[in-house]
Amino acid sequence: MPVRAPRICGCGLRVASGERCPCERRRKAEADARRPTARERGYDSKWDTERAAYLKTHPRCQRCPAPATVVDHVVPHKGDMKLFWSRSNWQPLCRICHDRWKQSQERRATP
Template sequence: MPVRAPRICGCGHRIASGEHCPCERKRKAAYELRRVSSRERGYDSKWDKERAAFLKLNPRCARPGCGAPASVVDHIVPHKGDQRLFWSRSNWQPLCTTCHSRWKQAREKRAAKPSWES
């Protein structure tokens, strides 16, 4: 099976395919320390009630072929603080924890990928 060549991180470290640079871990940890809490981002008791009602109406994961019990209400289009988009039920989808984690991780990897690696 072919393996990608190592890459050079912006800090100068040589990073093997599929690995993360130590500077990236530090950068992510620093970001998490500065990030506001979920309650401050709008996920409060009102959200908890709306989420529960939505999952009651949509009990199964929306990912094709999954069908597992949904436990997460995902915003299809990231709201990034836009309250109208945050509360728009047409922007919500029910997902199981596994699908949400995989899908979110894949989306973040695509967003972080440099254009020359497409």
């Protein structure tokens, strides 16, 4: 089976296919350390209650026929609590659609 060629990171290091450069791991760790916790971002017990109620009325994933397990914000709220609590901005997704499709879509949209 062919192996993909290594790539050159922005820092100049040669990185094997599928691996992360040490500088990328460091940047991610630093960003994670600065990020507020989920509870600090509004995902508290009130959210847990509203999420459960929403999933009860919207049991199927918006993208596939799987059971929905995640309430996703269509437009990322980025701390805007009015947008965070707007049910018209919510969509039911299964974990796979959320983690693959939605997250890759958001990564592409970020400059």
